[in-house]
Amino acid sequence: xxxxxxxxxxxxxxxxxxxxxxLSKLIHAAFCLVVAFVGIAAFYFLxxxxxxxxxxVFIYVGAVAVLIVFTILLTRRxxxxxxxxxxxxxxxxxxxxxxLIWAILQTPALSIAAPQIExxxxxxxxxxLMTDYVWPLQCVGLLLTAALxxxxxxxMEEKR
Amino acid sequence: MPTLxxxxxxxxxxxxxxxxxxxxxxxxxxILIGIEMMLAAAxxxxxxxxxxxxxxxxxTGVMVxxxxxxxxxxxxxxxxxxxxxxxxxxxxxxxxxxxxxxG
Numbered sequence: 001x002x003x004x005x006x007x008x009x010x011x012x013x014x015x016x017x018x019x020x021x022x023l024s025k026l027i028h029a030a031f032c033l034v035v036a037f038v039g040i041a042a043f044y045f046l047x048x049x050x051x052x053x054x055x056x057v058f059i060y061v062g063a064v065a066v067l068i069v070f071t072i073l074l075t076r077r078x079x080x081x082x083x084x085x086x087x088x089x090x091x092x093x094x095x096x097x098x099x100l101i102w103a104i105l106q107t108p109a110l111s112i113a114a115p116q117i118e119x120x121x122x123x124x125x126x127x128x129l130m131t132d133y134v135w136p137l138q139c140v141g142l143l144l145t146a147a148l149x150x151x152x153x154x155x156m157e158e159k160r
Numbered sequence: 161m162p163t164l165x166x167x168x169x170x171x172x173x174x175x176x177x178x179x180x181x182x183x184x185x186x187x188x189x190x191i192l193i194g195i196e197m198m199l200a201a202a203x204x205x206x207x208x209x210x211x212x213x214x215x216x217x218x219x220t221g222v223m224v225x226x227x228x229x230x231x232x233x234x235x236x237x238x239x240x241x242x243x244x245x246x247x248x249x250x251x252x253x254x255x256x257x258x259x260x261x262x263g
Contacts, residue, residue, distance in 0.1 A: 006162040010170050021181035040200050047211040052225050064236045071240040075247040089184025097176035110165045140230045147234035151241040
């Protein structure tokens, strides 16, 4: 893990996230969200979880971002105001952030360097997924099916 | 060498940016974007704690992150379907206008 790569990825991710949260144009915010998600995937690669980084790129950048862009285009109106802003949320977010910072910096056990690990292969992930985590895997399959059916029913035309 | 503290600080900042988007924006899709960002920050924490954990390690953190990403995808699909359904009914996506249940 190199420090320079960490700093570059951190700046990229946080700038993308901040732009996604604060830009007034929805479509620009969606593309900034993509930048933030790619940055998080780069963090996963940096941390040695290559498979999770790939999954992050496939699902978030490939599927969720495209879904968000489609929804923006389907619900767009020329006269709509998207810039509404509530300053109470900013106060709450800053309060939560300072609380988290305080808690993290108060804990000396967290300032450890990364230990050497053997690389986590996709073969090992597949083995664990098919042995120890087979019930959660089935439950996720059921949940995805339910979400698919629910999403279809929600957007079906209402018959009158 | 980045320590665990740095990763936790990054993910705390990401979580709070997501919280800011979810609480302060008045547009339904911005709220969903904020929720997605908070989920991604939680996943980053799982992976960081797994990487800096005691040795020899089992891939528990990686597994939790994979399942969490799958559930986040389902949540995004249903949430965006809800946005489209509500837009059809009210012709707007501003959450301030959805006040039919207000007493």
